[in-house]
Amino acid sequence: MMKIYTSNYFKIGLYLLIFFYMETALAQEEKSGIEQSVQESQLNMDAVFSRPSLSFEKVPVALGGYLEANTMHRIEEGITDGLSFQARRLTIFLAASISERIKFLTEIEFEDGGKEIAIEFAALDVAFHPMFNFRGGIVMNPIGAFNENHDGPKWEFVERPDVAVNMLAATQSNAGFGVYGKTYSGNWIFGYEAYLTNGFNSKIISNEEDKTYLPAYKDGDNLFEENFSGKAMFSGKLAIKNRKIGELGLSYMGGAYNKFEEDGLSVEDKARVNVFAIDWNTSIQATNTYIVGEAAFVKVETPESYTPQYGNKQHGFFIDVVQAVYKNKIFEWEDATFNLAARFDYVDWNVGKFKETDTNIGDQLLAVTPGISFRPTPKTVFRINYRYQWQKDIINNPAERAATWYMGFSSYF
Amino acid sequence: MKTKIFLFAPLISIPLLYSCEALAPQEPEEYELLDGPVENLNQAESIRFIEGDKAFNDQIFTIETGLGPIFTGTSCVSCHAGDGKGHPFVSFTRFGQDLPGINNFLDQGAPQLQNRAIPGYKPEILPSGAPHAEFLAPIVTGLGFLDAVSDEDLLAMADPDDLDGDGISGRVHWNDRPDYVKDRPGTISKNGKYITRFGKKANVYDLLHQTADAYNQDIGINSYYEPYDTYSGDKVQPEIDRKTINDVVFYLKTLKAPIPRNQDNPEVVAGKALFENTQCTACHKPTLRTSYSPITAISYQEFHPYTDMLLHDMGPELDDGYTEGYALSSEWRTAPLWGIGLSKDSQGGEYYLMHDGRARSIEEAILLHGGEAENAKNKYQNLSQQEKSQLIKFIESL
Numbered sequence: 132m133m134k135i136y137t138s139n140y141f142k143i144g145l146y147l148l149i150f151f152y153m154e155t156a157l158a159q160e161e162k163s164g165i166e167q168s169v170q171e172s173q174l175n176m177d178a179v180f181s182r183p184s185l186s187f188e189k190v191p192v193a194l195g196g197y198l199e200a201n202t203m204h205r206i207e208e209g210i211t212d213g214l215s216f217q218a219r220r221l222t223i224f225l226a227a228s229i230s231e232r233i234k235f236l237t238e239i240e241f242e243d244g245g246k247e248i249a250i251e252f253a254a255l256d257v258a259f260h261p262m263f264n265f266r267g268g269i270v271m272n273p274i275g276a277f278n279e280n281h282d283g284p285k286w287e288f289v290e291r292p293d294v295a296v297n298m299l300a301a302t303q304s305n306a307g308f309g310v311y312g313k314t315y316s317g318n319w320i321f322g323y324e325a326y327l328t329n330g331f332n333s334k335i336i337s338n339e340e341d342k343t344y345l346p347a348y349k350d351g352d353n354l355f356e357e358n359f360s361g362k363a364m365f366s367g368k369l370a371i372k373n374r375k376i377g378e379l380g381l382s383y384m385g386g387a388y389n390k391f392e393e394d395g396l397s398v399e400d401k402a403r404v405n406v407f408a409i410d411w412n413t414s415i416q417a418t419n420t421y422i423v424g425e426a427a428f429v430k431v432e433t434p435e436s437y438t439p440q441y442g443n444k445q446h447g448f449f450i451d452v453v454q455a456v457y458k459n460k461i462f463e464w465e466d467a468t469f470n471l472a473a474r475f476d477y478v479d480w481n482v483g484k485f486k487e488t489d490t491n492i493g494d495q496l497l498a499v500t501p502g503i504s505f506r507p508t509p510k511t512v513f514r515i516n517y518r519y520q521w522q523k524d525i526i527n528n529p530a531e532r533a534a535t536w537y538m539g540f541s542s543y544f
Numbered sequence: 545m546k547t548k549i550f551l552f553a554p555l556i557s558i559p560l561l562y563s564c565e566a567l568a569p570q571e572p573e574e575y576e577l578l579d580g581p582v583e584n585l586n587q588a589e590s591i592r593f594i595e596g597d598k599a600f601n602d603q604i605f606t607i608e609t610g611l612g613p614i615f616t617g618t619s620c621v622s623c624h625a626g627d628g629k630g631h632p633f634v635s636f637t638r639f640g641q642d643l644p645g646i647n648n649f650l651d652q653g654a655p656q657l658q659n660r661a662i663p664g665y666k667p668e669i670l671p672s673g674a675p676h677a678e679f680l681a682p683i684v685t686g687l688g689f690l691d692a693v694s695d696e697d698l699l700a701m702a703d704p705d706d707l708d709g710d711g712i713s714g715r716v717h718w719n720d721r722p723d724y725v726k727d728r729p730g731t732i733s734k735n736g737k738y739i740t741r742f743g744k745k746a747n748v749y750d751l752l753h754q755t756a757d758a759y760n761q762d763i764g765i766n767s768y769y770e771p772y773d774t775y776s777g778d779k780v781q782p783e784i785d786r787k788t789i790n791d792v793v794f795y796l797k798t799l800k801a802p803i804p805r806n807q808d809n810p811e812v813v814a815g816k817a818l819f820e821n822t823q824c825t826a827c828h829k830p831t832l833r834t835s836y837s838p839i840t841a842i843s844y845q846e847f848h849p850y851t852d853m854l855l856h857d858m859g860p861e862l863d864d865g866y867t868e869g870y871a872l873s874s875e876w877r878t879a880p881l882w883g884i885g886l887s888k889d890s891q892g893g894e895y896y897l898m899h900d901g902r903a904r905s906i907e908e909a910i911l912l913h914g915g916e917a918e919n920a921k922n923k924y925q926n927l928s929q930q931e932k933s934q935l936i937k938f939i940e941s942l
Contacts, residue, residue, distance in 0.1 A: 209572070210571060333607070334606075336663075337606040337607040337608065337611070337662070341604040341618055341619065398664050399663045399664040402663070433663075434661070436666065437663060439633055487632040487633045487635070488894075488896075490892060517567070526631045526633075526890070527892040528626065528889055528892055528893070529889055529893075532569035534567060534569055
């Protein structure tokens with residue numbers, strides 16, 4: 132758990148200053164809440180460019196970003212470390228339209244007070260045809276929807292979905308290139324993406340989590356310069372949307388993850404990781420309800436004689452239900468919204484049975500998070516969440532229970 | 545007017561944050577948990593306990609940090625979850641010795657079968673025809689108390705020639721020990737042999753011996769104490785420092801003794817009497833005393849482990865044909881019964897009892913007793929159904 136130190140107060144103060152400055156500086160109103168995008172002709176894959184302040188019509192270079200900060204109070208089995216203040220992340224976007232059909236965008240994320248700085252995205256996009264665009268650089272792998280559409284201000288919850296960040300590796304970006312495109316027909320929109328990038332590495336089956344854990348690949352060295360396995364990883368997605376109903380995405384990502392050859396010699400059996408994901412979102416106009424979710428399935432080949440601690444099958448899902456309960460003028464905000472929201476998280480990191488006992492392997496997590504959010508404008512969200520989670524160890528011993536209160540905000544600038 | 549209400553919302557949520565404890569998961573009662581330190585540690589001892597706790601429970605070994613190349617588990621906690629009994633998926637096999645004295649399979653990786661390997665390596669396989677037995681991880685709480693019982697007390701409990709004629713002839717294990725261990729206060733030696741007391745064959749002298757061996761044999765982590773790599777047989781650089789090993793030893797020594805539950809329940813009280821009448825206490829000794837220990841909290845204490853730490857011939861059914869040190873293959877050290885009622889909480893909600901987890905209930909465990917415990921088992925079988933259930937309730941309360 133992150134603790135607050137004196138210097139963090141300073142950082143929070145600084146962030147707040149930047150935040151309020153940006154708020155006043157950026158007067159123009161843009162639609163950005165994830166709900167809005169349902170009605171528009173946008174898919175999750177468009178999220179990178181559909182951010183406030185990234186409007187190319189007016190200026191050749193645009194700067195924007197978002198900031199997330201919150202308080203957190205966690206109690207695990209009756210024991211608490213008290214209240215902490217977190218400035219989770221500050222993300223900066225910088226975009227440039229180089230010529231009419233060529234643009235550049237980068238997203239740089241500062242996490243944990245600047246201790247971790249990550250280039251989440253840095254790519255050049257060349258538009259040949261609506262159905263055929265080239266993208267190369269550091270790209271986000273299109274697996275599920277959250278990975279590409281992860282900006283804090285779009286969500287009603289302080290925590291990111293477990294399936295996306297603790298089973299899949301959101302935000303996952305890799306050096307590589309690929310193509311994407313989109314086409315329309317009446318209310319229907321169809322999109323595709325296909326990339327070849329660097330892949331995972333062996334940390335996914337050798338890490339301090341003591342379980343198969345895709346996010347562990349990020350601890351590898353030279354991620355953006357070297358491909359650990361020497362084989363390209365493919366990731367691709369098909370998305371279909373009906374403006375009246377919602378969006379459905381099917382995605383796949385896979386490739387070898389281990390260094391099976393060194394100096395031309397075979398040192399390990401080649402092992403693959405395969406990931407499938409399905410994502411959906413829908414708005415029910417009549418009731419002002421918005422539902423979004425994602426489910427994913429992971430298969431990792433591990434050597435037969437390695438430890439069952441590292442499973443070869445995982446799955447999980449999350450689903451958010453957001454209900455607008457009040458939409459009106461509050462103070463001077465013309466279009467402020469109050470929402471009630473609930474999230475369900477489920478992850479099983481090791482699907483299967485122990486061969487010794489024929490009983491189920493544990494390593495599961497279940498969490499329920501009710502929340503309230505207030506959006507003075509679609510760009511800014513204040514949120515209060517209460518998360519209750521049950522986590523079981525590999526043997527399926529009684530679950531560790533933890534309850535966490537969050538109060539925080541997330542805002543574009 | 546309405547906007548005023550919204551002004552209050554953030555203000556209300558602050559006290560809400562503080563009143564949230566009621567909604568949160570409550571702390572389990574101390575007696576429901578096996579982990580936790582003995583009472584009355586001083587501050588320096590508490591710091592050391594925490595250090596050892598981290599190494600035992602949080603330090604996961606990976607390929608990068610030295611796991612293997614051949615191994616049986618990735619961390620202490622992977623086999624001793626919550627300091628309790630282990631699950632069969634991390635049981636291991638030892639092999640190669642059927643008679644007291646020597647293991648004939650040392651050149652083939654004996655005694656422990658490292659049945660897992662990191663990618664690229666092959667694990668050991670059991671040589672055909674090798675005598676072997678399965679071992680399930682035991683509870684590790686209260687070990688400091690067991691460690692601080694004097695050799696003299698163990699000898700006083702032993703009755704190798706059954707002079708008292710009760711059919712029970714527990715004996716201490718006169719055995720070799722590694723050079724790096726230090727004498728415990730008042731240690732007794734005979735013809736260059738020492739009394740070893742830990743492990744199911746009582747093959748281990750003390751908790752340093754056990755810990756250094758576990759890092760080496762179970763996880764593939766070499767140390768100053770056990771520098772030989774299990775895969776190559778080469779003497780290699782330590783992969784863990786001495787301090788960490790000694791912190792773990794300190795942690796094991798200062799883990800509290802399991803706290804019994806429901807001791808006033810009339811069924812449990814009746815069961816306790818039956819436990820004594822059926823001769824169970826001849827081996828499962830309810831009360832032992834520690835002698836001097838440099839850790840004040842453990843020095844000169846009375847405690848209730850339900851073991852005598854002696855080797856007993858348990859008859860043919862539990863004789864797997866494999867042994868260690870100078871024990872017979874039919875001999876096993878009396879299993880401490882403390883904490884047994886909580887073992888399901890670390891075994892995934894099921895019972896796996898006896899040295900290899902073959903007994904799936906307390907009753908099955910009792911019925912597997914033979915040899916010196918034949919009489920006790922028969923006495924148990926002659927109890928009425930109600931008495932049997934009282935006896936089991938008592939064992940579960942430990």
